Every structure is written in structure tokens, then in C-alpha cells.
Amino acid sequence: MGSLLSFTILGLFTGAAYAIAASGLVLTYTTTRVFNIAHGAFGMVLAFTFWDFSQRQGLPLWLSLVLVLGVVAPAIGWFIQRFVTRGLGEGPVSVSLVVTVGLFVGLIGLAQFVWPPEPRVVPPFMAASGIQLGSTYVTAHQIITIVLSGVVAIALYALLNRTRVGTAMRASVDNPELLKLFGGRPDTVAALSWAIGISLAALAGILLSPVIGLAYYDLTLLVINAYAAAMLGRLKSLPLTFVGAMGLGILQSFAVAYLPSDGFMSGIRAVVPALFLFVVIVAMPQAQLRIGQVKGIVSAPLPSTPKALGWGAGLLLLVALLAGAMGDADLLLVGTAATYAMVMLSLVLLTGYGGHVSLAQFTFAGVGALAYAKLDEPNLYGLLLSALIAAGVGALVALPVLRLTGLYLALSTLAFGVLMDKMIFQAEFAFGFNGTLQAERMSILGLQVASTAGYVLLMAGFLVAMALALLWMRRGVLGRVLIAMRDSPAACGTLGLDMRWFRVGLFGLSAGMAGLAGGLFAGLRGTIGAADFQFFNSLPLLLLAVVCGVTSVTGATLGGIGLMLLPVLQSSRPELAGLVFAVLGFGAVALGRDPNGLANLLFKLGRWLDAEIGPRVRSRLPVLPGRAQPAELPASGSVDEPLDLDRAAAHELYPPAPAATSPVSPPHQEVPAHAR
């Protein structure tokens, strides 16, 4: 039974580290309502900092530890609360998710920039010591970790229940306004809980790094384990979080010990935390609809159909010109940009219109590509079938979280991404371990599009068609209901909309769009593998989409080009690779609050130009009959301009009743009374 004991101790050790990280996560979430996706990334960066202090600069171990846990980490936590996440808790969950994903990506980029890849070792604490328990040797580092987790648990309990500031932390969850009237400072309290939370992330990172190594991604993604543990305590109970963390640690350890080390089942070992997270989320109780949501969110203006057609034709023309002029290597990049743009269009639907966040959109593209390659039907039928399969998978991911809301949906996509990455895509029936698959370029109506130029043009055609379809949808019933759902879920529910299934459908549709892009991408490249659809790449995708404007087709197109350029930039200046990520991540942090992004700035610029120069140009043109720019002229720069077609039609058919005949007073009747 020696192995059972040793695996239990190993499990307790990892569980203890998870518990430390997870209690920090729970602390920050309960006091500020911001779910910090970047919790693990902070742990990673601070573990690197610890290495820097203790190994590179040679400070004594204890001093480095005190500096990191007592100074650097709390300072970062304070700074983040003060300048980044303050006030995010009351906003829509999609914004706080995007901002913390921005931190996540930015921190990884920062770490790569400051500490370029090279082997680094953080020695375990008291490396030489340990005790012998029967046939099992327990290292001092393991004992220290387990003891520390207990100390953290007790200290947090004492803080929250026995001190005034801890009491204030709990009070500020209930009613920060009242706390202020008491003379307390909710902001200080929040900053303190972030300081402690980040310190705990750092402690967990430092304790784990001797075991799993100083790696950018491994340490960062450990956060998923912390999520899973925290989720067991429903993000509020510290004791349950502790239990969850220990249980997960032991489960993971046993999975390594007792599951077969080859074959399909071996994949499970790597995804135990993701599965755990999935199961816990599914078991969460039904969320109740929130009343008093954020409403009337402004979104980017909707172009009129002729305008959209015009831009679409322009884009096609441009791609056709490029196809004629460029070499195959450059054309591959153009095709890649088109793929990314299509995946981003799927985010426009899901995030921009629907207000949901997917952290694994690339994985859906991967499903589409895999299906396309496996089907081996290089034609329209095969492509559509691939998209349908991806849509089905998307719906399947959303299905278990049918009853839950934004945050949990996003987290379940995260678990799904990891699951696919480590288990499915690597499996023999898929791409195989580090393997690739061949995919043929498709033929349309028997006409094989073999040349890269032709194929890229075809992809551009799909992009334009998808964009037009999306705009058409936005104008119709679906778009209206989506906006309504975003403005007031409670009202939609009481009007009889089954939002659960609607959400599943929306998710499926969005995954299908990504899948279609994936299928086309497979044809473009000819050879694809799991590496093309790594889960992590979904995060920069999301960020670029938000930065460029996730509410508009223009934003998606810009984002697609931007995402294609990222690796190009990175390979041309490898030393700046991390910096690019950092800029993107922190850019998203800065811009995350406005999902209309850069595209909206362009629109504003366009309107400004239109207003400044337009009249002069138009005065020299013959007057065009019919509908001349009804929508864009007013100063509704940031205002949604829905359905100008419908409105125009309605006005023609049913002219609005004159205000005087209405039983209700005319608009703004009370203005005079309030004017002074």
C-alpha cells in the first residue's frame, strides 16, 4: 500500500497548493464580484519574480519570499483593484471577463518579454530534508505546502471572522454604501482583498514551481484547477473550496497512478481538473434571472444593405487584386486573415450581439477543420456538414450550463477548450499525438478550386457572405430578440422567451460559423494538426476581437487581419514576441469596457469626414433619388441605429399620430417644469 500512501501525499501536496490559490480567487470574487481569470497568470509572474530575486539576484530565500509575498504581490493587487477592476463587478460579466483575460494574456506576454525562455530552476524549500513514512519519503517541501495551506485557511477564517477589516470585507459584499455611512472604506477593503488574493496566487505559484517547473503556460493554466475547487464552494464558501482543492489534488494524483498510461484513457489524466470543473458547473443550482440589469447598451451602428453590399464587393475586389499580385506565401496569410475574420464574426454574433463570452472559439474552428479533414468530402456538402458538426459540439457545450449564466458559460468553454486540446485533438481518431491530417481544397459544383489565389478569393467570398448573413440576421427577428435579451433578460423571460434554449441555439450557431472557418482553413493549408487550434490562441482572438470592435463586421475584419499579423510580427522580431502579447493584453484591459472598439472610432471618423467634407462633395453631385443617409447623420455616434429600413417602412405605412391627439402627453412635456 506504499504507493497508495505516496500518491495520497502527492495529491494532498498539489491539493494544498490549489487550495491556497483557490481561496485567493474566492476572496477577490466575493468582495468585488470580479472573477479573476488571470489569477493563475499572477501566480506565474510572481513565481518568476521569486526566481529572479532568489536565484538571479541571489537574495536569501526568506528575503525573496517576504519581498514577493509581502511587497510585490500586495502592491500589484492593490494596483489592479484601484486602476483596473474597480467598478467592474457591477457591470456586465462579459466586460470583467474580457478585462481579466486581457490581464491573463498580457501577463504571459510580459513574462516572456522580461524572462525569455531558458531553463530555470526553483529549488524546493529545504531540499535535503524530509521524513520517511513507511515506504514513502515525504519531502519537507510537501510538508511545508500542506501545513501552509492549513495556516492560510485558518488565517483567512480568523481575518474574516475575528477582525474588523475582515468583518468589513463581508459587510461590503452586502451593502458597500452602508459601509461608507459607517465610516468604512469599501474601496480600501476591496484593495486589501485583492492584495491578499494576489499574494495567495503568488504563494501557490512559488510552491508549485519546483514541481512543475517555471513555465509560462503550465503555471498559468493551473488556475483552472483553482476555478474547479472554488466552484465547488460556489465561489463563496472557503471551507468547501478547501475540500474541493484537496479532493481534486488527490483525484488527479490517483488518475496519474491508476489510469492506463497509453491509449485514449491516458488523455483523461491531463484533463481531470477540466472534467472536475465541468461536473461541478453542471451540478450548480439554477440561476435566477436578474432584475435591474444594465440596459440600453450602445452598440456600433448597423450599415444599410446597399452600403454593406458595397463594402463587401470592395473587399472581394481587393482580395482579387491581391490574388493576382501576390505570391502563394503571402496569399496564405491573406487566407489566414480571412479565416480569423470569420471566427471573429462568430464572436460578433455571440459576444457582440448576444453578450456571452466564449474562451474557446478556436477550438470550435478546430472541430470544423477536423471534421472537414476526416469527412474527406472536399465540396460544399462536406464543408457545410463540418460546420454543422461544429455547431452540434457548440450546442453540446452550452447544454450542460443551460440553467446558468454568463460566467459559468465562459468557464465551461474554458474547460471544453482544455479538454479538446489535451484529450480529443491528440487522440488517434483525431489528429493523433502531434500528428497532422491532410485536407483537400474543395470544389464548388464540380469545379475544383486548386490554386491558392482562387481558393483565397473563395474564402473571401465566404467571409463576405457570412458577414452579410450576419447583418441580415441582426436586422430580423433574431437580432431584435438578441438585443432585447441583452437589455433585459427578466422582461424576455416574462414575455415567454425560453432563454435557455435560445442560448444553446445561439452558441451552436456561433460555433458553426467558427467551424465553417475551420473547414475552409483546413483546405487552405492542406495539412492541419492540433497545433493549429491550440486552446490558448482563443484568448488573443477574443481580445483582438474586442479591441477591434466585437459589435461590428468591420471590427471582425480588422481583428482578423490583426490576428494574422501577430505571429508575423513575432517571427520578424522574436525578442518582441512577448511584448506583442503584453500590448494586446493590456490594450484589451484598457479598451475592454467599450466593446465597440476601434471600429467604432473608424465609424466616428467616417461620420466626421462625412459631416465635414460630405456636403461639399454632395453639392457637386446630382441628387440621388430615394433614401439618402437617413441613419448616420444625427449625432447618434454611439447610438444603436437599428432597422432604419423597418422604421422607414413603418413611417410610410403608418405615419405617427400627431402628438396632440394622443391620450398621453407629448414627449418631454415636463421639460419646461424642470428646465430651471
Next chain:
Amino acid sequence: MSIPILEICDLHAAYGRIEVLRGVDLKVPKGAVMALLGPNGAGKSTLVKVVSGQKKATSGDIHLGGVHVQNAGSEELARLGLCTVPEGRSVFPNLTVEENLTLMSYAGVPTDAVLETAYSYFPRLAERRNQLAGTMSGGEQQMLAMSRALSSDPALLLLDELSMGLAPLIVDELYDTVAQIAESGVSILCIEQFARTALRVADYAAVMTGGRIVATGEPAEVLETMSDVILGGAA
């Protein structure tokens, strides 16, 4: 007359485009109890929010003890000696009685002193020190809320609708406490929709309607002249 403890000049405040305070002028003399009366929707609670720093005024001035306190946050004002008991539940329901009292020490009085004062005034709170505040009766919750006013020795006490949701007997009891606090020299501005309870302890009264103060004076006069507005047909 010495400097009034609270002086409000031409105060305006709005929710969005709807102006709720339309030029409020009010003085509370030092050491006096002022009852602010007025019908539903007159803007009384908004006035409390602006004075206590929970809401920004659009224009106008507020002087607290002669100091101009325009953009101070509510926590700063609280530490300066303004004690606000807002309407409704002004305790933390998921904390115990003792934890609630602990938080009251933020106003500057040590925790032990707060506990002592609260328990000596309201022995019932001592019995329930480990009970969650939210599980107590409304009257007991208001006692807990009043403990803050009692223990912190404020420069000005703002009471918003103390009687809301309480039985008359308990309201009487609470106003006895208010009278006690007043006797110790604390200036009080108490907002009530129902006049008689508040007028029992008030030195002065003001009537607010439509976002303005329409009358001020001694309780008897105000009650007589403005009874229509304040009480409607209720009395």
C-alpha cells in the same frame, strides 16, 4: 445665533433628467432637533443622500459646522462626525449584532466603548449579540442602527424615516432614544413622513414639497399651518 451645524443653500440634485431637489435652503442650528416633514416624493430622502455624501448635487452648497463640504465622500463625512441612519434596513443583515457594532467603531470610537454604550442602552442587543442582525425584528434592527448614533457622539445625526415599517409603540421607544441623544447636545435632522412622532421631540420643523422647503418654524406653527400638506386626511 452661532454658526448653524448644517446649512444648505440653493441645493439642486437630479436623477438623470428629472430634477428632484430644486433649490433647497435649510439651516439646522447647533444643538437643535429639526424635523423635516413632507409628503411622499417630496425629495426628503434625496436630500439625505446628498447631505450624507451618497449622491452628488448638481449645484448649491452644503456647510457642515461652518465647513464647506461639497464633494466629500460619505465615508469621509462619517469620520468627520456626520452620522447618517438611512431609511430601511440600515444594518448588515448577514453579520451578527456584535459584528455590526464592531463596524460602528469606524466612526472613531473604540469597539469596546461602542459595545458598552449599545448594550447599556439596549440590553436586548446584548442578549442577541451572536444572532444575525437580519433575523431580528424590525424594532430590534432599528435599535442596532440607533446604537451607532448613540455611541459615536456625532456632530450631526441624520435620521431618515426612522419609523418606517415599525409599530407605534416601538416608534415611541425609538423617539425616546432620539430625545435622549438630543439632550446630550447632539444636533439632529430627522426626516419623517408622519409629523406627530417627529414633532414630539423637535425644536424646529421644516416642510418640504416638490423639491423645495416651503415652510420652517416651530413645531406647533408648522403643524397648524401646514397640516394639510403634511398629513393630508390622515390626522
Next chain:
Amino acid sequence: MLGRSSSRPEGGGRRASRHAAVGGRPLLEVEDVVVQFGGVTAVNEAAFSVDAGRITGLIGPNGAGKTTCFNVITGLQKPTRGRVWLDGRNVTSMPVHRRAHRGIARTFQRLEAFGSLTVRENVRVAFDIHRGITGLVRPVAADIDALLERVGIAAYAAERADSIPTGTARLLELARALAGDPKLLLLDEPSSGLDETETDAFGDLLIELAGEGRAILMVEHDMDLVMRVCDDIHVLDFGSVIASGSPADIRNDPAVQQAYLGYADEADEADQAGEADRGAGAGVAYAESAVETTRTDLQPVGAALGAAPVGAADETTVLPAVPPAPREVNQ
């Protein structure tokens, strides 16, 4: 004041109760519902019923649990205990949208209009949802216009819903609720934000809607309106129903007066000696409603509850454009 529509039955079953109205079970029955938030009991064994074709008022001081009751009935809030029956069917655990399909519609005290859509689109979405997302084959333009016209907001059709006055937005929510042709209409403070004329027109509309056989349950602070249009009234205090009956019954019920007025005259107190067992739940000062709702009816409920409205009521019902100059009696 307008007379009641003659199509509705007068008398007979004016006394609402949890017992069946004449001719079958009530449309809605709320059975001993309890709602607790943390340690706070918002609704405490509330029990009342609503009959088809009648307007039922749900009144009570602020914080009495009226809106929470609405949330329980529509399914937005799960009750800790108790049951809700619609048409003789237990709907307590039915999801929100399915209750809507069974004929429950509501408006909200804190507005839930779709702010980034126009007024017309708001109603259109309601039709879309009601007829199923795929029901786009059927043109609804005429229906939408008829509804906007009926509620009286046709003039605002093209305005964005977050830019219209509060009162209009409440009517918009009513129009939206009516798109599904509900059997039971729940209105949460529908008249706040309306001026006197608008409130009158609104009252007429309610009577008309009830005349079509709909049950209307209304939370309302404007006692004039309540007394005028309601057939039955339930008074909620501390989460419990302390009185049910016709407007006249309610007006004369000492417990209600006590609950609303908070301060009883000596004479009343003597009358209410027997009420002592109601303990802490006995008296409730009528509290100021949230200023955010921008109420314009300024009179305390007492004015309307008292046998005769006082002369001052006219002055206080409408915000005076120029209020009387402050009278400096002292100082």
C-alpha cells in the same frame, strides 16, 4: 370621474378571499408563500387570490413584499415555501417563460424596457416572442400599431425606449405585456410617472381590459386610482395579508389604517386594543416610495384612505411649478 364600465358585474363576490369566487376557482391563488433572503423574511405566509374579469389591488407600505410577491407569481423568485396556482394548476416550480405562455404577463416597478430598441420594436419583440421566433411569416405591423394606439403611446413609436419619460415607458411595458394576450396581468406601480389626465385615461383602459375577461393584479400607491378601479383589494404588511375586501371595506378597516398611518389617534388606539396580538406587525408608517420612480402624486396615502379627500389634495397631486414661497415663521 368616469363611471365603471357596465359590462362588469357589480356586487356579488365583492368580498375577495382565498375562497373560490362565485362560479369556480379564482384564476390565481397564492397559497401561504414565504420568501426569505438570507435571514430576512420578505414575504410571510402571504395568501390571496385574483379573479378573472376583475381588477385586484395589492397595496401596502414600502417593503411589505408586494414586488416580491409579483416575482414569485411570475417565477422570477423561487419561494422558500408555499404554492402558486394558476387556473387550478400548480405552477410553483414552472419556469418563467412557461408561465408566460400560460397567460401571465407583467410590468416592472424598476423599468425593464429594452432600452436600445425603439418603442415600436419593443412591442414587436413581444409579438415575436409570443408567436415563436420562427413565426415571422405573419405580418404584425397592424397589430403593433393597434396596441400602441390603445395604450396611448403611438406618438412615441420611433423613439428609443431609454429616451422616453418614465410614465410612457410604463405604458410601453403594458403594451408589451398585452402583446401576448394574457389572462393575468400584473402591474407594478403602473401609474407612477403619469399625470392626472393620463392616470384617468389609464384607469379607463384598465377597466376595459378587465371587461375583456382578464384578471388584473396591480401594485399601486395612488390610492385614488386604486379606490376607483379596483374591485378587490388585498393589503400586505410585513409580508402577510392583513386585510382583503372591497375598497369600502379596506377604507374602513382599522388594521389597514393603522398599518398605513403608523400613528393612530387616541380614539383609534382604543379601538385597536384588540389588535394587540398582531404584535410588531401592527403599525407601519406609510413610507416614502423611492424617489427614483419620480412619482408625481404627492399626497400620502392617508389622504385617499381617509373618508373624504381633503381640499389640499388638489394642490399636492401635481408638482407645483412655482411652489409657495418659504414661510419663515421663525429664525
